[in-house]
Amino acid sequence: MDMEEYLRERRRLVDDALERHLPRDDTYPEEIHKAVRYSVFSGGKRLRPILTLAATEAVGGDEQTAIPFACAIEIIHTYSLIHDDLPAMDDDDLRRGKPTSHKVFGEAIAILAGDALNTEAFNLIARETLEKGINPVLALEIITEITDAAGLKGMVTGQVLDLEKEDQPCRPEELEFIHRHKTASLITASVRVGARLGGAGPSELEALTNYGMAIGLAFQIVDDLLDVEGGKEWGKVRGRDKNLSKATYPALHGLEASRSKARELSEKACAAIDGFDHRADPLRSLAEYIVSRTY
């Protein structure tokens, strides 16, 4: 399959849905609506929602049902980036080659834009489930999955430890714990949500969970590598992790070991879904894409 074409087409699907679901940026008061859209439409890869759609496809589900949930996950991811970039957190000026939200709109609006996105994600899920007649019990189960992945059992705890470990020694198993929570839990949820909406059975769901965890960990290692050696497509200030004395995979294990670990995880992900037919090909290509990406 032509991966570039596939990603472009999926991104358009996700972008069109986000466009429909988010209020226009001339809605009163304009500043906050502009801030919300600025971050949601800032050229993200849409990896998480594309994983949701690909997982649904892999088990023979209907993509249309998965789209609102895929968008909600991307919206939650976006809120986390806005807050993560704040001066009190990672204090980043650039994201995807553009000034971060608080640099453009100020800190107060950036905080509120993140808060609004976190809230609106659940509005979107609830509203679309009711409108499209999606199974309401399944939708509620998915809300527990997503909130477990994004909240205290997942992403927030990863963020806390990521900050705590600045300037502190970090053991390999602690670093993996951080990566699992900070990054891999929401990526795994993206895959699981698509699978569940597509009607995956228990063994399929288990395989896809293993797939998701492996690519989630690979994704974070590649992120850490790009911080060291990324080109201009990377779109962030290079060497930020080192300046912040962040615990990263390359800092702990070196560049070469990081590259092979990422590749190994990508292969592990593909092995987990070995028993799936050709409908899982996009997931296989995505596992490859995640370790070969340059931004």
Add this chain to the structure above:
Amino acid sequence: MDMEEYLRERRRLVDDALERHLPRDDTYPEEIHKAVRYSVFSGGKRLRPILTLAATEAVGGDEQTAIPFACAIEIIHTYSLIHDDLPAMDDDDLRRGKPTSHKVFGEAIAILAGDALNTEAFNLIARETLEKGINPVLALEIITEITDAAGLKGMVTGQVLDLEKEDQPCRPEELEFIHRHKTASLITASVRVGARLGGAGPSELEALTNYGMAIGLAFQIVDDLLDVEGGKEWGKVRGRDKNLSKATYPALHGLEASRSKARELSEKACAAIDGFDHRADPLRSLAEYIVSRTY
């Protein structure tokens, strides 16, 4: 009825449920779990969840069903206070007589504690709905109500305008717009959610919506009054609004007009539920309590 006793008993009900629903503060990593509990259990009045329970009671519903939703609303309220107190927002050092979250835990943890609470509120609703076998469609409808009240159509927009109007002239109708969004929308949702869970019919729901909006506006006017003339129970630094050049009801209309407006709204709230029987007595007392409170 003995209002003090009623409030005490209801607060205990809400506190016990929150205690059960939130992870223990020795959960790893402890700092974030301590921060979450610090703000949730910092002596709040529990007005919003008590309104949810009282509204359910007023239409003959079962309080036990309403408790998780009441707790979720209190959790969302708590997240909004943590973020509102941040240096980039209102920059408050004290809340309910205690140091604010970022003064105790630092800004990064305060931001993440707010984020976690916002997320966990929806986890709580989804989980409890599934466990208790509550009508899942109703639960999803309630999620849309709460997120409309807390997100871009409600509280967040109120916060944005509240910040925008610092040092700026504010017309009376603009101030009411801010109060409706910043405060009254979540208070109205608290009442509506209880009513809907209790099985309110359309005319009951309409009456309770009018009740909620009136007490919500009254609540904010009293808040503004307490900022000027509150005693030590108030627990915040007095005169903050003036120092921040906030648009407030007393600043625009004077103390005397503010007091009568609050009282008028409280009476309007009671008039809205005039046709309800004795089971609405707690709501009537709460409307009185809101304008006579000293903290």
